[in-house]
Amino acid sequence: MKYDQVKVGVDPVIFTIFRNRLHVYLNKREKDPFIGLLELPGGLLVENESANDTIKRKLLEQFGDVYFKQFHTFTNPKRDPRFRVISIGFIALVPMEQIKNKDDIHEVQNLSRLAFDHLEIIKKAREEIKQNISTNALKKFMPDKFPLNKLQEVYEVLENKKYDNRNFRKKILSLDILEDTKEMEKKVSHRPAKLFKFNN
Amino acid sequence: MKYDQVKVGVDPVIFTIFRNRLHVYLNKREKDPFIGLLELPGGLLVENESANDTIKRKLLEQFGDVYFKQFHTFTNPKRDPRFRVISIGFIALVPMEQIKNKDDIHEVQNLSRLAFDHLEIIKKAREEIKQNISTNALKKFMPDKFPLNKLQEVYEVLENKKYDNRNFRKKILSLDILEDTKEMEKKVSHRPAKLFKFNN
DNA sequence: GCAAAAGTGTTGCTAGTACACCCATGA
DNA sequence: TCATGGGTGTACTAGCAACACTTTTGC
Numbered sequence: 390m391k392y393d394q395v396k397v398g399v400d401p402v403i404f405t406i407f408r409n410r411l412h413v414y415l416n417k418r419e420k421d422p423f424i425g426l427l428e429l430p431g432g433l434l435v436e437n438e439s440a441n442d443t444i445k446r447k448l449l450e451q452f453g454d455v456y457f458k459q460f461h462t463f464t465n466p467k468r469d470p471r472f473r474v475i476s477i478g479f480i481a482l483v484p485m486e487q488i489k490n491k492d493d494i495h496e497v498q499n500l501s502r503l504a505f506d507h508l509e510i511i512k513k514a515r516e517e518i519k520q521n522i523s524t525n526a527l528k529k530f531m532p533d534k535f536p537l538n539k540l541q542e543v544y545e546v547l548e549n550k551k552y553d554n555r556n557f558r559k560k561i562l563s564l565d566i567l568e569d570t571k572e573m574e575k576k577v578s579h580r581p582a583k584l585f586k587f588n589n
Numbered sequence: 590m591k592y593d594q595v596k597v598g599v600d601p602v603i604f605t606i607f608r609n610r611l612h613v614y615l616n617k618r619e620k621d622p623f624i625g626l627l628e629l630p631g632g633l634l635v636e637n638e639s640a641n642d643t644i645k646r647k648l649l650e651q652f653g654d655v656y657f658k659q660f661h662t663f664t665n666p667k668r669d670p671r672f673r674v675i676s677i678g679f680i681a682l683v684p685m686e687q688i689k690n691k692d693d694i695h696e697v698q699n700l701s702r703l704a705f706d707h708l709e710i711i712k713k714a715r716e717e718i719k720q721n722i723s724t725n726a727l728k729k730f731m732p733d734k735f736p737l738n739k740l741q742e743v744y745e746v747l748e749n750k751k752y753d754n755r756n757f758r759k760k761i762l763s764l765d766i767l768e769d770t771k772e773m774e775k776k777v778s779h780r781p782a783k784l785f786k787f788n789n
Numbered sequence: 790g791c792a793a794a795a796g797t798g799t800t801g802c803t804a805g806t807a808c809a810c811c812c813a814t815g816a
Numbered sequence: 817t818c819a820t821g822g823g824t825g826t827a828c829t830a831g832c833a834a835c836a837c838t839t840t841t842g843c
Contacts, residue, residue, distance in 0.1 A: 394594030395634055397664075397675060434595055434675070440664040462662040462677050464640040475597060475634070475677075477662050538795070555797065556833065563831095579793040580840035738822070755824070756806065763804095779820040780813035 396474040399440045400431035400507070401448065401457065402514035403481045405494055406546050412494040413511055414483070415503070422470050423504035427495065429511075431476065440477045448481055452488065456529040457481035460517045461510075468506045476506075480514045482530045519548050524566050528587045534570050536582030537561065596674040599640045600631035600707070601648065601657065602714035603681045605694055606746050612694040613711055614683070615703070622670055623704035627695065629711075631676065640677045648681055652688065656729040657681035660717045661710075668706045676706075680714045682730045719748050724766050728787045734770050736782030737761065 403414035415427040435443045441459065448455050457479050464475045488494060497515060500508060522544065531540060541557045561567060568588040574581035603614035615627040635643045641659065648655050657679050664675045688694060697715060700708060722744065731740060741757045761767060768788040774781035 393596065393633070395597045396593065397595045397597065433593070434664065436673075437666050439666060440662065440675070459662065462640065462659065464634065464677065466637050466639060473636075475640070477664065477675075536795080553833070553835080554795090555835085558796080559798095560832085574795095574841095576842085577794080578842040580795045582795055736822080753807070754822090755808085758823080759825095760805085774814095774822090776815080777821080778815040780822045782822055 396469075396472065397434040397440075398431050398474050398476040399434060399443050399479065400429040400463075400476045400510060401444055401479045401481045402429060402511050403448075403452075403483050404497075404514070404518065404547075405483050405485050405488060406543060407485050407494060407496075409542060409546060411497045411515075411546050411549075413497050413500070414488065414493050415495050415507075416493060418504050426502060426504040427500075427507075428504035429507045434477075440479075444479045444481075448483075452481075452483045454529065455481055455483045455487065456526040458526075461513055463506060463510060465506060476510065478510050478514060480518055482518075482526055484530055484532070522547055524587070531587070534572060534584040534586050536574060537567075537585060538582060540585070596669075596672065597634040597640075598631050598674050598676040599634060599643050599679065600629040600663075600676045600710060601644055601679045601681045602629060602711050603648075603652075603683050604697075604714070604718065604747075605683050605685050605688060606743060607685050607694060607696075609742055609746055611697045611715075611746050611749075613697050613700070614688065614693050615695050615707075616693060618704050626702060626704040627700075627707075628704035629707045634677075640679075644679045644681075648683075652681075652683045654729065655681055655683045655687065656726040658726075661713055663706060663710060665706060676710070678710050678714060680718055682718075682726055684730055684732070722747055724787070731787070734772060734784040734786050736774060737767075737785060738782060740785070 405412050405414065414430060416430050418424055418426050418428045432443065432447065434440060438446070444457055448457060459477060460480050461478045462475060463478060466473060468474065468476070485494075497511065500511065502508070503511075527540070527543070531543065537558055538554070540561065541552055541554065544557070545551055566587055567585045570584045570586050572584045574584065605612050605614065614630060616630050618624055618626050618628045632643065632647065634640060638646070644657055648657060659677060660680050661678045662675060663678060666673060668674065668676070685694075697711065700711065702708070703711070727740070727743070731743065737758055738754070740761065741752055741754065744757070745751055766787055767785045770784045770786050772784045774784065
């Protein structure tokens with residue numbers, strides 16, 4: 390039997406880095422089912438907007454201009470116990486400074502029971518981001534100017550692996566995507582780092 | 590304004606290789622809009638089935654057990670001129686021998702005007718497949734036993750690039766995914782090739 | 790002067806690339 | 817014997833991995 394009409398949700402998995410650990414932005418559900426559990430801050434598809442448009446607008450309102458991309462659509466018929474809803478999953482990367490409500494972020498490691506299949510969605514998003522971190526993503530995620538070591542930390546958290554500091558620097562500089570701003574860190578109680586930015 | 594309900598299509602981009610060129614399986618549309626144009630052989634989401642289930646079942650009916658995966662969901666609000674339909678796009682790889690109606694395959698290079706946004710969907714699928722060809726995909730796509738050079742051709746067509754024959758052999762054998770069947774090609778009017786199979 | 794993080798080079802290994810000729814078979 | 821595609825090795829290059837000490841600053 391074909392479904393003539395189905396509800397379509399758009400669910401952003403909003404990642405951020407806090408204290409060098411990967412966190413995700415979640416809301417507490419205020420109604421049944423799953424009342425009281427954490428959930429992704431999703432919504433329904435909007436008239437005259439692509440899913441992309443909707444996510445872009447919502448992220449812009451809440452966090453400003455951030456990186457995001459579609460990664461998978463979840464269609465398990467039982468994913469919502471009430472009726473059929475499919476969910477188009479997006480990944481977003483939001484710098485911690487752009488998140489006003491700091492209580493809404495949760496360490497990805499520690500997540501337990503979430504509403505619906507949202508844990509599964511986050512896991513899949515986690516896998517996805519581990520694979521390919523695009524320069525475009527980093528351009529929006531990193532501050533305007535940053536030390537190389539900060540960039541290394543970001544790679545390490547997102548990919549969940551360690552890099553050798555010398556090798557990382559050599560590689561990232563050889564990519565020719567960074568530019569030395571000739572500025573230095575200030576007022577740090579250790580040797581100040583050179584600040585870099587993404588070129589063009 | 591939120592959409593409460595939307596139509597959800599599942600559209601498989603069924604690739605095959607014919608005469609060493611990439612082809613895609615398309616049907617001629619029998620009704621308006623776009624009557625007479627070629628379209629992907631899609632359908633609507635089915636009750637109690639995930640999109641994956643539906644595609645799997647349909648491919649199984651028509652072509653047998655073939656490789657497929659979800660790759661992108663298309664949600665442009667104007668993609669169907671009549672009403673809102675989103676489409677969950679899948680890629681499938683079907684060996685030419687498993688396609689009964691040979692008239693339904695069309696060289697990807699030569700596609701012109703298709704129904705809806707199906708050309709865009711095929712282009713995106715083309716990009717996707719160019720990137721990562723998994724061993725799992727090849728296991729189902731290749732015959733049980735095949736010469737190395739046939740495998741090279743498949744890589745070349747899917748990735749749209751050429752390999753050096755010696756380097757390709759060295760690399761593919763070093764991956765340890767193939768096994769020498771100790772059998773040879775028969776009745777070919779040139780030096781018969783060793784036949785390989787995927788191991789395990 | 791101590792704590793903290795920044796910064797720096799060399800060597801070995803591995804994987805990738807470029808390249809040209811002989812071999813086995815059927816017709 | 818010819819046409820056809822199968823099969824093979826070496827040398828160079830580039831990228832990746834391992835590894836430990838000195839530098840600059842604030843306190």
